Amino acid sequence: MSKSSAVVAPGNGPGLTRVIIVGGGAAGITVAAELKRHMAGLDVAIVEPSEAHSYQPGWTLVGAGVFTRRQTERMERSLIPEGVTWIKAAVTAFDPDHNVVSLSDGRALGYDYLVACPGLKIDWDAIQGLKETLGKNGVCSNYRADTAEYTWRLIQGFQGGTALFSQPAMPIKCAGAPQKIMYMMADHLRRRGRLDSSKLKFCLAGEALFGVPFFVPPLQTAVDDYGIDVCYRHNLIAINGPAKAALFSVTDKDGVARDVEMRFDMIHVVPPQTGLDVVRESPLANAAGWIEVDQATLRHVRYENVFSLGDAASTTNAKTAAAVRLQSPVVVANLLAAMQGKAMPKSYDGYGSCPLTVALGKIVLAEFAYGGKVTPSFPLDPRVPRKSMWYLKTKFLPWLYWSHMLKGGTIDIRHRERGW
Numbered sequence: 299m300s301k302s303s304a305v306v307a308p309g310n311g312p313g314l315t316r317v318i319i320v321g322g323g324a325a326g327i328t329v330a331a332e333l334k335r336h337m338a339g340l341d342v343a344i345v346e347p348s349e350a351h352s353y354q355p356g357w358t359l360v361g362a363g364v365f366t367r368r369q370t371e372r373m374e375r376s377l378i379p380e381g382v383t384w385i386k387a388a389v390t391a392f393d394p395d396h397n398v399v400s401l402s403d404g405r406a407l408g409y410d411y412l413v414a415c416p417g418l419k420i421d422w423d424a425i426q427g428l429k430e431t432l433g434k435n436g437v438c439s440n441y442r443a444d445t446a447e448y449t450w451r452l453i454q455g456f457q458g459g460t461a462l463f464s465q466p467a468m469p470i471k472c473a474g475a476p477q478k479i480m481y482m483m484a485d486h487l488r489r490r491g492r493l494d495s496s497k498l499k500f501c502l503a504g505e506a507l508f509g510v511p512f513f514v515p516p517l518q519t520a521v522d523d524y525g526i527d528v529c530y531r532h533n534l535i536a537i538n539g540p541a542k543a544a545l546f547s548v549t550d551k552d553g554v555a556r557d558v559e560m561r562f563d564m565i566h567v568v569p570p571q572t573g574l575d576v577v578r579e580s581p582l583a584n585a586a587g588w589i590e591v592d593q594a595t596l597r598h599v600r601y602e603n604v605f606s607l608g609d610a611a612s613t614t615n616a617k618t619a620a621a622v623r624l625q626s627p628v629v630v631a632n633l634l635a636a637m638q639g640k641a642m643p644k645s646y647d648g649y650g651s652c653p654l655t656v657a658l659g660k661i662v663l664a665e666f667a668y669g670g671k672v673t674p675s676f677p678l679d680p681r682v683p684r685k686s687m688w689y690l691k692t693k694f695l696p697w698l699y700w701s702h703m704l705k706g707g708t709i710d711i712r713h714r715e716r717g718w
């Protein structure tokens with residue numbers, strides 16, 4: 299795309315620097331609010347096509363019947379920070395060589411600085427037959443709000459039989475989510491005396507229960523306690539809902555793959571996840587399809603006026619809202635410094651967090667940074683399942699998200715590396 303007269307020029311008024319934020323999800327709203335708090339006169343616009351905004355970390359709780367779907371949703375309009383322009387469209391192309399993005403409504407938008415945070419693509423098409431059967435025939439997923447509601451209906455009605463839980467290759471949003479719902483279901487069945495007549499199987503593409511080895515023992519304890527079968531190197535490739543059959547590509551230790559069919563009464567599916575097509579096809583992407591930023595400064599490695607964070611970024615942290623909370627102040631401080639031609643003052647250490655719901659009312663709070671460093675916020679052994687962390691997940695973190703983070707708040711919950 300070349301810069302043409304159709305391009306809406308940067309700046310609403312003389313001398314105003316225009317920042318375009320692509321994506322009004324967790325990252326986009328937080329960065330916009332923080333930018334306005336630091337520099338009220340800045341011209342900030344968010345490009346976001348959706349009317350509704352979801353608190354995705356709550357979807358696991360919707361699937362377990364702890365939250366209603368309504369508790370996880372707000373109108374996007376109500377979250378756009380004061381003084382920020384909402385452009386209700388999707389970006390269809392990035393042209394960072396000309397500082398322009400193309401929009402789905404046909405316009406092209408010029409910018410001085412770009413914050414690209416449009417999230418990732420959940421590839422429902424990558425599993426053959428999934429789209430046709432998702433939301434019926436015992437096939438559910440907490441990776442969509444409506445089918446998370448269906449997860450809870452299936453759990454409530456489960457009278458025994460086989461329940462499968464799939465997990466694709468990494469990276470995915472919240473790497474713990476595929477197994478969190480499994481433990482919640484197992485606990486629910488045990489409380490109703492139905493666990494003994496049920497077979498739960500965790501079928502994962504990888505070779506470990508969790509990417510950070512420190513947190514594997516408490517998860518293994520949960521798996522053993524509920525009698526769950528764990529099937530490593532099992533990659534879900536097709537589903538036949540009416541026949542209640544799932545097809546896995548199973549790779550042996552020598553790398554030889556064969557297809558294995560498993561029957562189910564219920565299956566919780568997590569599809570593979572990639573960069574969005576619009577990102578993958580742009581000069582912003584790395585070879586893997588993620589927006590290529592410096593791991594510490596979150597500034598693009600080729601375009602100095604571009605920053606990225608959240609699920610879309612190439613950083614190797616856990617793709618979580620917890621990571622976004624820590625990345626946002628880094629992007630804002632570094633972006634403001636870039637405007638003044640100064641060195642980047644802040645760096646991100648790769649912090650992410652995964653509240654692993656090993657039972658109803660009990661959580662192992664996994665907090666970690668780049669390189670698998672264990673970096674808890676509290677001086678407590680994080681491997682121990684705790685009721686206090688359940689309250690953190692169900693009460694404090696939703697409040698923190700809606701009332702603090704998305705408003706550009708300044709509460710700093712310090713995490714640090716501790717030894718045990």
Ligand SMILES: Cc1cc2nc3c(=O)[nH]c(=O)nc-3n(C[C@H](O)[C@H](O)[C@H](O)COP(=O)(O)OP(=O)(O)OC[C@H]3O[C@@H](n4cnc5c(N)ncnc54)[C@H](O)[C@@H]3O)c2cc1C
Pocket residue numbers: 320321322323324325326345346347348353354355356357358387388389390415416417418440441471472475574576607608609610617618619620621622651652653
């Ligand atoms: C089931 C589940 C459980 C989770 N559990 C946890 C948890 O316990 N703890 C935790 O911290 N995190 C959890 N997460 C992850 C967390 O929700 C995400 O990491 C976080 O929302 C990422 O924020 P983001 O802004 O990068 O992406 P998103 O919040 O997904 O926002 C991206 C936005 O970009 C918009 N967009 C898409 N394409 C375009 C386009 N072309 N142009 C403009 N806008 C576009 C989308 O509409 C969306 O609003 C969970 C996620 C899921 C799905």
